[in-house]
Amino acid sequence: MRLTNEQKQFYKENGYIHLKKVIKGKLLEDVSREYDDLFWRKNEDKTESSWVGTEETHRVSNSPYTVKGIHNLQMNHAVFGKLLYDDDLLDALEDCMGTKNIALHHTKAHYKPPEKGASYPMHQDYPYFPYEKDSMTAAFIHLDAANPENGGLFVYPGSHKLGPLEDFGPKEGSAFHYVDQTKFPIERATPVIAEAGDVVIFSYLLIHGSTPNTSDRPRRMFLAQVYDAHDKPIGGEKAQPGNGWLLRGVNLYRDATVSNRAND
Numbered sequence: 001m002r003l004t005n006e007q008k009q010f011y012k013e014n015g016y017i018h019l020k021k022v023i024k025g026k027l028l029e030d031v032s033r034e035y036d037d038l039f040w041r042k043n044e045d046k047t048e049s050s051w052v053g054t055e056e057t058h059r060v061s062n063s064p065y066t067v068k069g070i071h072n073l074q075m076n077h078a079v080f081g082k083l084l085y086d087d088d089l090l091d092a093l094e095d096c097m098g099t100k101n102i103a104l105h106h107t108k109a110h111y112k113p114p115e116k117g118a119s120y121p122m123h124q125d126y127p128y129f130p131y132e133k134d135s136m137t138a139a140f141i142h143l144d145a146a147n148p149e150n151g152g153l154f155v156y157p158g159s160h161k162l163g164p165l166e167d168f169g170p171k172e173g174s175a176f177h178y179v180d181q182t183k184f185p186i187e188r189a190t191p192v193i194a195e196a197g198d199v200v201i202f203s204y205l206l207i208h209g210s211t212p213n214t215s216d217r218p219r220r221m222f223l224a225q226v227y228d229a230h231d232k233p234i235g236g237e238k239a240q241p242g243n244g245w246l247l248r249g250v251n252l253y254r255d256a257t258v259s260n261r262a263n264d
Contacts, residue, residue: 001088003095011096015160016202022088023141023197027079032143032196034077035220039111042070065118065212068111072241073222080107084224089139089199090248093226096201097137101229101249105129105136106240109222112151117213119151122184125204125225126164127177129237135228136204142194143220151213153200154189160205179207186211229253 001022003011011017023031073080083089084104093102112118129136146152168178184207192200202208204225213219229244229251244251 001092003092008095011201014157015206016155016157016200016208017096018192018194019092019199019201020195021197022092022199023083023086027083027086028143028197030079031083031222032220034079035073035109035143035222038070038073038076039068039109042068065116066113067118067120068113069108071106071108073107073109074104075241080222083141083222084245084247089141092199092201093137093139094248097135097226097228099135099228099230099249101251102226102247103229103251104242104245104247105225105227106243107222107224109220111221112210112213112219114150114216114218115214117151117219119186119212120210121178121181122154122156122186122189122207122209123176123178124165124207127167129204129225130164130234131227131231132234133228133231134203134205135231137226138200138202138204139224139226140200140202141222141224142196142198142200143222144196144218146192146194146219146221148191148211149213150215150217151210151219152194153192153208153210154186155192155200155202156184156189156207159184159207160203162207163205165207 001019003017007017070076074084084107090102094100125136125138140153144150148154165179168180186209189207189209194200226247229246229249230253
């Protein structure tokens with residue numbers, strides 16, 4: 001899916017773009033089916049814990065609200081790899097990122113169950129994996145219709161231009177990162193009203209978050225974080241399964257990049 005000049009300019013100015021029906025047909029059906037099966041298997045095996053939280057405390061063990069999470073889905077079923085190599089998705093990412101050389105950082109899925117899906121406070125993804133050229137970009141793929149009632153995505157358009165902001169997460173003794181919720185309340189953010197198959201592409205500097213799911217519908221999402229293959233992490237990072245997989249283009253510095261990460 002190639003973007004128009006107007007869409008490219010919108011992304012440049014706002015730090016995100018909502019694209020309709022990028023993933024569709026049999027691919028969407030197959031991903032949706034295997035997604036459900038994977039979460040069932042993970043819950044049965046208890047191989048990856050979920051996180052819980054509320055608007056006030058963000059993370060508490062006795063909260064009735066939860067979001068179930070799985071990382072690196074492409075390691076669990078081949079259909080998620082097929083999704084990552086979808087030409088419509090990669091065309092849109094290429095146009096937003098301004099590079100033909102697109103490498104995978106990681107994938108994850110968050111499932112918000114009906115009536116008790118936790119919110120996620122407003123944050124930037126930057127603190128988790130800063131890169132020299134800030135090329136890190138997310139593709140947020142909706143597997144369900146999403147709105148504020150069932151825990152949909154909220155964004156602050158243009159906030160990527162602010163650069164990295166003060167990190168409030170570690171001050172609360174948390175491994176999670178947030179911006180100042182008084183300066184960037186979710187009530188002033190822009191909701192993304194999406195349908196299944198819609199994709200939101202956004203910079204890792206964009207301030208974003210989500211509401212709790214208080215509806216009778218689930219909210220399922222698949223997210224891929226990708227970067228320019230010629231960009232480099234700041235200060236090194238621990239390798240994840242699939243990190244560095246080339247989804248499109250060429251990586252002229254792959255051997256050096258792998259060597260540097262191995263030595264960190």
